[in-house]
Amino acid sequence: MARVYSIVSGKGGTGKTSSAINLAAALNSLGEDVIVVDANISTPNVGIHLGAPIVPVTLNHVLTNRAEVTEAIYKHESGLKILPSSLSTQDLGRIKHENLVQVVKQLKRLSKYIILDSAAGLGKETEASILASDEVIIVTQPEMPAVTDALKAVKLCEQLGKPVKGFILTRHRWKKSEMQVENILDMLEIPAVGLIPEDKNMQKALMLKSPIVNSYPKSKASKAYFETARRLLGIKEEKGFFERIFGS
Ligand SMILES: Nc1ncnc2c1ncn2[C@@H]1O[C@H](COP(=O)(O)OP(=O)(O)OP(=O)(O)O)[C@@H](O)[C@H]1O
Ligand SMILES: [Mg+2]
Numbered sequence: 001m002a003r004v005y006s007i008v009s010g011k012g013g014t015g016k017t018s019s020a021i022n023l024a025a026a027l028n029s030l031g032e033d034v035i036v037v038d039a040n041i042s043t044p045n046v047g048i049h050l051g052a053p054i055v056p057v058t059l060n061h062v063l064t065n066r067a068e069v070t071e072a073i074y075k076h077e078s079g080l081k082i083l084p085s086s087l088s089t090q091d092l093g094r095i096k097h098e099n100l101v102q103v104v105k106q107l108k109r110l111s112k113y114i115i116l117d118s119a120a121g122l123g124k125e126t127e128a129s130i131l132a133s134d135e136v137i138i139v140t141q142p143e144m145p146a147v148t149d150a151l152k153a154v155k156l157c158e159q160l161g162k163p164v165k166g167f168i169l170t171r172h173r174w175k176k177s178e179m180q181v182e183n184i185l186d187m188l189e190i191p192a193v194g195l196i197p198e199d200k201n202m203q204k205a206l207m208l209k210s211p212i213v214n215s216y217p218k219s220k221a222s223k224a225y226f227e228t229a230r231r232l233l234g235i236k237e238e239k240g241f242f243e244r245i246f247g248s
Contacts, residue, residue, distance in 0.1 A: 002108035005115050005165065005232075006039070006133035008157075009140060010149025012120030015170030016139045017045040018202060018212075019194070020117035021080075022221070023137075023168075025211035026229035027113050028080045035073065035081040035111040037104070039129040040119040041095055044085035050076050051209030058086040063099045069106045078214045081111060097128035104132040122149075122156050130157060135165040137193060142169060142178035147187055154188055168194035168228060194228030196221050 007020040017040070024036040038046035038059060047053045052074055061067035062083075074082050107114050118129040130136055136157050140150035150167060157164050167188055169181065172195055185192060199221035205212035213222045 002112050002114060003135075004104055004108065004133045005113070006118055006129040006136050007116065007168075008118045008122075008126055008130060008136050008138055008153050009120070009146070010122055010138075010153040011140075011146045014139045014141050014146050015168070015196070016040075016120075017049055017117050019137070019139050019168050019170065019196070019225075020115050021046060021049050022211045022213050022225040023194075023229055023232070024113070024115040025076075025078055025080050025213045026222075026225045027115075027232070028078060029213060029217075030226075030229055030233065032113055032233070033081075033111045034113040034115065035083055035107055036115045036117065037083040037107070038085040039100060039116040039125070039132070041085045041097070041125055042092060042119055044087060046082060046117050047084040047087070049206060049209065050080075050082055050211070052076070052082060052084055053087060055084055058084050059103070060086040060088075060091050060095060062103055063095050063097075064091055069103055070110070073110070078211065080211070083107070097124050098131075100128045100132045122152060126153075127156070127160065130160055130162050133162065135163050137165050138167040138188070138190065140167055140169060140184065140188075141171050142173075142181070142184065144179060147179060147184055151188055154190060164190050165232075166191035166193035168192075168196060170196045171198045172196060173198045193231055194224060196224045196228075 024034045057072045119125040197220045201216040201219040205215045
């Protein structure tokens with residue numbers, strides 16, 4: 001049975017796209033069949049992160065009934081499948097975001113894991129992404145404005161009746177000045193599914209247009225994304241940081 005995760009944060013720039021592509025690429029490297037969908041239609045990032053910024057057929061064409069979903073799927077050199085959105089703003093007004101549910105239903109027949117990268121904010125576009133998913137993964141950073149918006153995202157999921165799998169904390173630097181993981185757990189009242197350290201290789205991977213898990217697989221962030229992917233697959237880790245902090 002295919003599984004669909006939407007990656008949502010509320011606040012912009014928290015690491016949604018980085019998490020969507022790296023989680024997808026890690027699952028792909030672990031032998032799973034994955035499609036990553038750029039459900040951030042107004043400000044798409046997936047194609048930019050993966051070096052396919054301009055492609056002939058996009059999710060925009062599918063959502064406006066101008067193409068079949070299979071025509072808009074591309075393969076990254078790593079083997080990861082991508083369904084990108086258009087960088088053009090031309091057809092934005094015509095897009096029916098609610099059609100995403102049907103598109104995702106079709107994708108479920110094509111791959112085992114579907115990862116939806118979402119737009120910043122909690123508007124119609126993000127709502128469509130949440131509604132099209134089976135479970136939501138909230139991405140946040142260790143600072144109050146990001147965690148406050150993450151809490152709003154959790155509440156929105158509750159209102160929409162969508163289960164939240166947990167949160168991924170990005171750009172963690174283990175500093176006293178940051179919000180502490182225990183406080184974030186208390187505030188959000190959802191499990192942690194990933195703890196991604198600040199890693200300068202993230203910027204280098206972006207320049208290479210390759211997920212960090214492929215370009216720098218031994219880097220700190222890559223190891224953390226692999227650990228997150230294994231947790232999603234239910235593969236038990238040896239006793240490590242997660243077990244000590246999160247007690248699972
Ligand atoms: N663990 C990390 N270490 C260092 N830099 C990171 C890390 N995670 C993300 N970044 C950087 O943070 C910036 C924002 O990340 P990203 O584009 O993934 O955020 P986003 O939530 O998708 O943004 P938007 O809301 O605009 O779509 C990027 O430059 C990315 O390289
Ligand atoms: Mg993004």
